[in-house]
Amino acid sequence: MTLPPLATLRAFEAAARHLSFKHAAAELAVTPTAISHQIRLLEETLGVKLFDRKPRHVTLTDAGQEIFPVLRDGFSEFSRVIDRIKTRKSQRSLTISVLASFAAKWLLPRLPRFQLAHPDIHLHLHTSSEVVDLGRNVADAAIRYGAGPYPGLITQRLFAENFVPMASPALAIKTPDDLRQAPLLHLEWLYPDAMTPTWARWFRAAGIKDIDLVAGIAFSDDTHAIQAAIAGQGVVLASLEMTRHERQNGLLRPLLGPQIAGHVYHFLHTGRGPHQNEVLAFGTWLSGEIAKDAGCSALSLGVEP
Numbered sequence: 001m002t003l004p005p006l007a008t009l010r011a012f013e014a015a016a017r018h019l020s021f022k023h024a025a026a027e028l029a030v031t032p033t034a035i036s037h038q039i040r041l042l043e044e045t046l047g048v049k050l051f052d053r054k055p056r057h058v059t060l061t062d063a064g065q066e067i068f069p070v071l072r073d074g075f076s077e078f079s080r081v082i083d084r085i086k087t088r089k090s091q092r093s094l095t096i097s098v099l100a101s102f103a104a105k106w107l108l109p110r111l112p113r114f115q116l117a118h119p120d121i122h123l124h125l126h127t128s129s130e131v132v133d134l135g136r137n138v139a140d141a142a143i144r145y146g147a148g149p150y151p152g153l154i155t156q157r158l159f160a161e162n163f164v165p166m167a168s169p170a171l172a173i174k175t176p177d178d179l180r181q182a183p184l185l186h187l188e189w190l191y192p193d194a195m196t197p198t199w200a201r202w203f204r205a206a207g208i209k210d211i212d213l214v215a216g217i218a219f220s221d222d223t224h225a226i227q228a229a230i231a232g233q234g235v236v237l238a239s240l241e242m243t244r245h246e247r248q249n250g251l252l253r254p255l256l257g258p259q260i261a262g263h264v265y266h267f268l269h270t271g272r273g274p275h276q277n278e279v280l281a282f283g284t285w286l287s288g289e290i291a292k293d294a295g296c297s298a299l300s301l302g303v304e305p
Helices: 006-018 021-028 032-046 062-090 100-117 176-181 199-206 222-230 244-248 276-300
Strands: 051-053 058-060 092-098 121-127 141-146 154-167 184-187 217-219 235-239 260-269
Touching (some): 021 032, 100 121, 100 222, 141 276, 154 276, 217 222, 260 276
Parallel strands (some): 092 121, 092 141, 184 217, 184 235
Antiparallel strands (some): 051 058, 141 260, 154 235
16 A cells, blocks of 8 residues: 655645644644645545644634544654653663672672762673673673683673681571581582682681581572571571671671682673673772772771771
8 A cells, every 4th residue: 555745744734733724834843834735635645634724713614523633643642652762772781791699799889889989871680690602792891700801802800809808697606616507508509610719728727627518508699698698597608708798887797817828809801892881881990999999998997998
């Protein structure tokens, strides 16, 4: 089916809405003569009369009344969709791939500050324990934990993790003997290696022997292990960085013995893609958050940051 020219439909819709060729012309920024010409062309194309023209005004014929609501609603919906597309196109977006535990314990509490600094960036967190191939446009950037290297990617070092035993103050663990009697909470790491913070590794570093390293509850998610420790269900070998909030609020207390080092968190991206400005803005914000945390840690120890 061949539709009439769009200009004739637009002129008719405006004239029918205003019941005035003059007002329709003002809205469409043309002359009343141009409106009259477009409507006559439409009437000729359809083979029907759409307006009754009177000396001081116009009225719609039956045919005009039939077609007007359809065109009015159609142009209104057309305008609404165009506005939505233009708004979506102008909105800045950023997708970050991140471990669910890192998102929950470190990133999410800080995100309101990013949104305050960059209210025009729509941030999407792609949480997964699987490594995302940044070259396939699943995400614009990633925060990963491990030894690296990350060939083909631009790497920004964030911070290293250090692990210590922690427990609820309610357990009152103060000595190695107290620790021997406490249930141990284990974490099942997806990709274990020599730097994995296991209880066996920590007890070797602490020089504590005669410990049952099998008994206790095992978790596949460290946030669940931390929650179990807060509930007094045992002792967790947890990251100092990931338990900052719990320690500051007295929910967990670091226990005796050494810290053991873990791997490093990195912010990674390809240096390409349509959202590089947003990626760089997020990387700069991450650096600021880490510097702020380092300053707070130094001040809490009574030294200059």
